[in-house]
Amino acid sequence: MTRAPFAMTGGRVLRDGREVLRGIDLTVEAGDMMAVLGxxxxxKSTLIKAMLGLIPLSEGRTEIYGTPPGRFRDWHRIGYVPQRLPMGGGVPATVREVVASGRVARQSRWRPATSADRAAVDRAIEALGLTDRARDTAQLLSGGQQQRVLIARALAGEPDTLVMDEPTAGVDVASQAALADTLRDLAGAGRTVVMVAHDLGPMESLIGRAVTLEYGRIVRDDPSLTVTGKAS
Ligand SMILES: Nc1ncnc2c1ncn2[C@@H]1O[C@H](COP(=O)(O)OP(=O)(O)O)[C@@H](O)[C@H]1O
Ligand SMILES: [Mg+2]
Known part of the structure; x- marks a missing residue:
């Protein structure tokens, strides 16, 4: 049994009866700073959802820290920022409230928010350069700032592994820089990052491994990224 953050063997996924992933053998090692390109x-999105157990495999198996997703319980160890998560509608929430919601996996009815929880939320807000915005309504921020809020929310849970689906798509330069700083911090702390990206941009120098998907298969796995870092 492996204790790697993610380990998939022979992974196959069908959607609407169509094969969208096949023959996936992929182990994400602790400390990997990995991009998924293609x-x-x-x-790409299907792969990370299948690794997280959000989409079932039709063949093969996958584990999170050595446990199949259905039996995995340590969800606080995983942070996930989905592709284009809609934040609009509903009751307006401040940036701080949204980020604090990322802490719930560490809390419980029996253990309400502590000063440690509040400090983790403050650190995540600070790390993404949102301190000045903490009291603002999240829904009214720009797309890039909203993406930073969602990353801060994932970081507030202090995950060992952070999975992000196209966090840089359509975001402004300041938000890209904030994300690059965050990745640098995570790398320094020995955390694991899996990031789907179309174009790595300023993140390229921080990425240590690039896996490329084409037509549902892994066609390259560059252990140290010396290529251009661009998706096709
Ligand atoms: N919910 C879904 N139902 C059916 N097919 C889907 C669904 N989501 C994605 N697909 C199909 O699966 C394939 C892979 O999609 P996706 O994983 O989103 O690719 P990527 O993230 O690389 O752009 C595409 O052909 C897409 O049309
Ligand atoms: Mg996608």
């Missing part, structure tokens, strides 16, 4: 429709 053209639109290649299966």
């Amino acid at each position: 053209p639109n429709g290649a299966g």
Whole structure:
């Protein structure tokens, strides 16, 4: 049994009866700073959702820290920022409230928020350069700032592994820089990062490993990224 953050063997995924991933053998090692590259429709989002157990495999198996997703309980160890998570509608929430919601996996009815929880929320807000915005309504921020809020929310839970699906798509330069700083901090702390990206941009020098998907298969796995870092 492996204790790697993610380990998939022979992974196959069908959607609407169509094969969108096949023959996936992928182990994400602790401390990996990994990019998942590839053209639109290649299966990148499907791959990370399957690794997280959000989509079932039709063949093969996958484990999170050595445990199949259905039996995994330590969800506080995993942070996930989905692709284009809609934040609009509903009751307006401040930036701080949204970020604090990322702490719930560490809290419980029996253990309400502590000063340690509040400090973790403050650190996540600070790390993404949102301190000045903490009291603002999250829904009214720009797209790039909202993406930073979602990353801060994932970081507030102090995950060992952070999974992000296209966090840089369409975000402004300041938000890209904030994300690059965050990745540098996570790398320094020995955390694991899996990031789907179309174009690594300023993140390229921070990425240590790039896996490329095409038509639902892994076509390259560069253990140290010396290529251009661009998806096709
Ligand atoms: N909810 C869904 N139902 C059916 N097919 C889907 C669904 N989501 C994605 N697909 C299909 O799966 C394939 C891979 O999609 P996706 O994983 O989103 O690719 P990527 O993230 O690389 O752009 C595409 O052909 C897409 O049309
Ligand atoms: Mg996608």
